[in-house]
Amino acid sequence: xxxxxxxxxxxxxxxxxxxxxxxxxxxxxxxxxxxxxxxxxxxxxxxxxxxxxxxxxxxxxxxxxxxxxxxxxxxxxxxxxxxxxxxxxxxxxxxxxxxxxxxxxxxxxxxxxxxxxxxxxxxxxxxxxxxxxxxxxxxxxxxxxxxxxxxxxxxxxxxxxxxxxxxxxxxxxxxxxxxxxxxxxxxxxxxxxxxxxxxxxxxxxxxxxxxxxxxxxxxxxxxxxxxxxxxxxxxxxxxxxxxxxxxxxxxxxxxxxxxxxxxxxxxxxxxxxxxxxxxxxxxxxxxxxxxxxxxxxxxxxxxxxxxxxxxxxxxxxxxxxxxxxxxxxxxxxxxxxxxxxxxxxxxxxxxxxxxxxxxxxxxxxxxxxxxxxxxxxxxxxxxxxxxxxxxxxxxxxxxxxxxxxxxxxxxxxxxxxxxxxxxxxxxxxxxxxxxxxxxxxxxxxxxxxxxxxxxxxxxxxxxxxxxxxxxxxxxxxxxxxxxxxxxxxxxxxxxxxxxxxxxxxxxxxxxxxxxxxxxxxxxxxxxxxxxxxxxxxxxxxxxxxxxxxxxxxxxxxxxxxxxxxxxxxxxxxxxxxxxxxxxxxxxxxxxxxxxxx
Amino acid sequence: xxxxxxxxxxxxxxxxxxxxxxxxxxxxxxxxxxxxxxxxxxxxxxxxxxxxxxxxxxxxxxxxxxxxxxxxxxxxxxxxxxxxxxxxxxxxxxxxxxxxxxxxxxxxxxxxxxxxxxxxxxxxxxxxxxxxxxxxxxxxxxxxxxxxxxxxxxxxxxxxxxxxxxxxxxxxxxxxxxxxxxxxxxxxxxxxxxxxxxxxxxxxxxxxxxxxxxxxxxxxxxxxxxxxxxxxxxxxxxxxxxxxxxxxxxxxxxxxxxxxxxxxxxxxxxxxxxxxxxxxxxxxxxxxxxxxxxxxxxxxxxxxxxxxxxxxxxxxxxxxxxxxxxxxxxxxxxxxxxxxxxxxxxxxxxxxxxxxxxxxx
Numbered sequence: 001x002x003x004x005x006x007x008x009x010x011x012x013x014x015x016x017x018x019x020x021x022x023x024x025x026x027x028x029x030x031x032x033x034x035x036x037x038x039x040x041x042x043x044x045x046x047x048x049x050x051x052x053x054x055x056x057x058x059x060x061x062x063x064x065x066x067x068x069x070x071x072x073x074x075x076x077x078x079x080x081x082x083x084x085x086x087x088x089x090x091x092x093x094x095x096x097x098x099x100x101x102x103x104x105x106x107x108x109x110x111x112x113x114x115x116x117x118x119x120x121x122x123x124x125x126x127x128x129x130x131x132x133x134x135x136x137x138x139x140x141x142x143x144x145x146x147x148x149x150x151x152x153x154x155x156x157x158x159x160x161x162x163x164x165x166x167x168x169x170x171x172x173x174x175x176x177x178x179x180x181x182x183x184x185x186x187x188x189x190x191x192x193x194x195x196x197x198x199x200x201x202x203x204x205x206x207x208x209x210x211x212x213x214x215x216x217x218x219x220x221x222x223x224x225x226x227x228x229x230x231x232x233x234x235x236x237x238x239x240x241x242x243x244x245x246x247x248x249x250x251x252x253x254x255x256x257x258x259x260x261x262x263x264x265x266x267x268x269x270x271x272x273x274x275x276x277x278x279x280x281x282x283x284x285x286x287x288x289x290x291x292x293x294x295x296x297x298x299x300x301x302x303x304x305x306x307x308x309x310x311x312x313x314x315x316x317x318x319x320x321x322x323x324x325x326x327x328x329x330x331x332x333x334x335x336x337x338x339x340x341x342x343x344x345x346x347x348x349x350x351x352x353x354x355x356x357x358x359x360x361x362x363x364x365x366x367x368x369x370x371x372x373x374x375x376x377x378x379x380x381x382x383x384x385x386x387x388x389x390x391x392x393x394x395x396x397x398x399x400x401x402x403x404x405x406x407x408x409x410x411x412x413x414x415x416x417x418x419x420x421x422x423x424x425x426x427x428x429x430x431x432x433x434x435x436x437x438x439x440x441x442x443x444x445x446x447x448x449x450x451x452x453x454x455x456x457x458x459x460x461x462x463x464x465x466x467x468x469x470x471x472x473x474x475x476x477x478x479x480x481x482x483x484x485x486x487x488x489x490x491x492x493x494x495x496x497x498x499x500x501x502x503x504x505x506x507x508x509x510x511x512x513x514x515x516x517x518x519x520x521x522x523x524x525x526x527x528x529x530x531x532x533x534x535x536x537x538x539x540x541x542x543x544x545x546x547x548x549x550x551x552x553x554x555x556x557x558x559x560x561x562x563x564x565x566x567x568x569x570x571x572x573x574x575x576x577x578x579x580x581x582x583x584x585x586x587x588x589x590x591x592x593x594x595x596x597x
Numbered sequence: 598x599x600x601x602x603x604x605x606x607x608x609x610x611x612x613x614x615x616x617x618x619x620x621x622x623x624x625x626x627x628x629x630x631x632x633x634x635x636x637x638x639x640x641x642x643x644x645x646x647x648x649x650x651x652x653x654x655x656x657x658x659x660x661x662x663x664x665x666x667x668x669x670x671x672x673x674x675x676x677x678x679x680x681x682x683x684x685x686x687x688x689x690x691x692x693x694x695x696x697x698x699x700x701x702x703x704x705x706x707x708x709x710x711x712x713x714x715x716x717x718x719x720x721x722x723x724x725x726x727x728x729x730x731x732x733x734x735x736x737x738x739x740x741x742x743x744x745x746x747x748x749x750x751x752x753x754x755x756x757x758x759x760x761x762x763x764x765x766x767x768x769x770x771x772x773x774x775x776x777x778x779x780x781x782x783x784x785x786x787x788x789x790x791x792x793x794x795x796x797x798x799x800x801x802x803x804x805x806x807x808x809x810x811x812x813x814x815x816x817x818x819x820x821x822x823x824x825x826x827x828x829x830x831x832x833x834x835x836x837x838x839x840x841x842x843x844x845x846x847x848x849x850x851x852x853x854x855x856x857x858x859x860x861x862x863x864x865x866x867x868x869x870x871x872x873x874x875x876x877x878x879x880x881x882x883x884x885x886x887x888x889x890x891x892x893x894x895x896x897x898x899x900x901x902x903x904x905x906x907x908x909x910x911x912x913x914x915x916x917x918x919x920x921x922x923x924x925x926x927x928x929x930x931x932x933x934x935x936x937x938x939x940x941x942x943x944x945x946x947x948x949x950x951x952x953x954x955x956x957x958x
Binding site for chain 2: 524525545547548549550551552553554555556557558559560561563564567568570571574
């Protein structure tokens with residue numbers, strides 16, 4: 001197909017604003033998926049995505065659409081909506097010429113909408129504003145229109161109205177995509193340049209890359225050359241998703257599709273790299289984008305020590321289509337061999353650990369996440385510390401700096417007071433506040449990232465009955481009075497439980513942690529003291545009393561089989577615990593440090 | 598080797614709030630038919646081995662009419678019994694009278710197990726039982742007159758709202774009745790019981806343990822031997838029938854919901870009274886591997902304070918105990934001990950024995 005008949009676009013939206021439902025409707029109207037095949041949220045192919053109603057991985061689907069008797073190919077590149085995954089968003093936006101900005105008619109603009117919109121605008125994309133869910137009785141179309149005009153500067157006539165649920169306005173939306181979004185530049189006659197913007201591992205095909213051909217043509221059996229990793233392969237397969245897999249002989253400039261080249265070594269296919277031809281190399285790679293840096297680091301350890309290699313392999317596979325994941329080996333006295341893993345945020349961490357457990361069948365312990373601290377030593381050297389256990393001795397430290405974020409918290413003005421309270425308690429520095437309209441505000445604070453990691457989202461929700469939305473960006477490092485706090489079980493420091501905490505909050509945090517551990521760690525044969533310690537000073541202490549009763553009081557002839565099963569169940573429960581010295585610690589205990597409840 | 602026989606009589610005149618055993622209201626049409634089916638089952642299944650103990654339990658076996666009782670006991674004549682037969686009959690204290698005792702005597706019942714549970718009024722209300730100490734005293738006197746020399750009383754403690762003072766009073770009354778054997782059960786609020794439905798909360802783990810220690814200490818002073826987790830007996834009055842279970846030996850189970858253990862197979866009859874009355878008594882059964890058998894041996898054998906004979910174990914399974922189970926680390930932590938050829942859990946840890954068993958099986 002001629003590139004003038006191709007449109008590459010993505011959809012950007014806040015979670016729950018109906019993006020996936022709208023995408024489903026688009027698939028249905030373009031006939032890509034028959035009604036019979038329709039499962040809710042076709043694009044969200046991971047079980048995890050459907051379950052949680054969120055999109056994690058981006059996906060690309062090619063759709064045929066007839067506009068004024070002319071055939072068009074619409075490439076829809078799906079994007080995640082959560083702040084943790086804005087990196088994925090920037091990847092998909094790099095492959096598009098336009099984007100639909102979806103706003104929920106009942107909710108209005110939210111923090112994420114803004115963040116993604118700014119990303120799209122900085123990529124010079126054409127934006128089509130769409131108010132979705134207009135079928136709902138509580139839809140406030142005129143109000144949301146005003147927001148779009150006032151805050152984002154759209155014109156009244158640009159704004160489209162639709163309902164992903166009923167299909168109303170979706171046809172007009174498709175027409176607008178064809179009319180307003182520019183076609184990709186046609187450059188078939190130039191040497192091949194294609195951008196890899198996602199990849200995954202398929203056990204039959206090997207590594208599969210999702211690419212956008214910027215210049216030239218990529219054909220089956222071409223010998224390709226990856227400009228970054230400097231490796232060559234013969235293309236074995238080209239295909240697109242419609243969303244069913246559909247084989248192609250070539251991908252031309254402007255087209256988006258998948259390639260396979262019997263690649264087994266997953267490290268040679270790097271997201272962001274440029275593909276060209278071995279015999280006719282392009283002169284320069286496509287201007288890539290900076291891979292996003294992990295924000296929080298956690299230790300991940302297999303519960304069963306002999307599963308270390310299996311865990312390593314699992315991480316390698318996940319890393320393949322998750323460029324933001326950073327992994328290095330870590331050794332803990334308490335938990336043995338595992339990995340120090342960098343994540344974009346807490347949701348990202350949750351998703352990765354869940355995938356490891358589900359897709360690879362591994363049971364893992366995750367330790368409390370840490371941000372990256374910049375530590376200036378007394379000898380003048382500055383080091384970066386991503387784990388409490390790498391923090392040098394306090395006498396060697398001259399100062400510690402921690403990362404701060406700048407927030408967009410969008411909330412009904414009713415909750416301004418609560419938000420300010422919350423942010424002050426999180427060591428926030430007030431910056432400014434803007435009214436979006438008469439009833440909603442955007443509040444800006446600078447807050448230490450470590451405080452966001454520690455139950456900020458939960459608190460934000462409960463302080464505002466779920467009405468607040470948060471987005472943030474790192475705004476730099478600031479000096480803080482931080483100390484390392486150790487937790488001792490039965491008199492022994494458990495390295496996996498250590499955290500870095502602000503001096504003024506240490507006593508309160510220590511007290512909460514030991515209280516929580518007391519409720520989580522089951523009684524054992526001996527009494528177990530739990531202590532929180534800074535330096536050599538114990539700041540909080542609790543004791544788990546010894547177990548007093550654990551017996552089948554009666555056991556006669558009729559009970560044998562039943563009691564045996566009970567005992568086996570008890571034994572199964574023990575397997576889910578980590579033995580540290582004489583103490584059995586359930587895996588939740590290692591993350592208990594994260595929340596106060 | 599001689600075998601044991603358990604016969605289940607599921608009928609009760611009242612249903613106790615804590616009971617999760619298989620029971621149905623007494624109803625003459627059913628009890629009559631039930632005894633006929635029971636006879637069929639015994640005649641079908643019994644292979645003629647020597648029988649050294651018989652235990653008739655329930656339910657409430659004493660809820661049967663005298664005529665039914667005669668019929669039931671007459672059935673047991675089929676068994677080829679050893680001269681030292683221990684023959685136990687479970688009864689409610691209010692069902693004991695001269696005619697009843699005469700029938701039991703006639704058929705050589707020589708051990709009675711009486712479900713008293715508690716004399717404390719608040720406990721009785723909660724458990725759904727009713728009898729006075731005076732009544733119990735008179736009945737004990739009567740049965741002694743009839744020559745019953747081996748009597749067990751059941752005592753339940755750790756009843757919601759029970760205090761140490763209540764328990765001390767209760768035990769004092771029990772001891773006044775001079776039983777030969779006392780079974781003490783800490784109340785477990787089981788699923789499918791009235792207590793569970795009423796959402797009654799159990800007492801604290803600490804108080805439960807304190808009560809257990811008090812019972813064990815006091816009964817020992819009164820010359821009762823603590824021979825199993827929950828059982829105490831005067832010398833020579835240990836329940837030989839129940840020891841069959843704890844020694845992991847074989848036994849027949851007859852009647853609704855009864856379990857048996859024969860030739861390495863553990864089986865349980867149907868729990869559905871209508872099925873049983875239709876002659877459809879089969880329930881579940883499980884063939885035990887040698888490993889299962891050894892693990893059961895440990896689970897059951899370590900309930901006895903005397904423990905498991907290392908020599909007998911090796912003879913039975915052709916493998917030394919310490920090769921079958923991790924003995925050394927447990928000995929080191931004093932979770933197990935070995936003395937005079939027996940391996941056992943020390944008395945101060947018997948009340949947390951599941952914790953130890955979970956490390957072994």
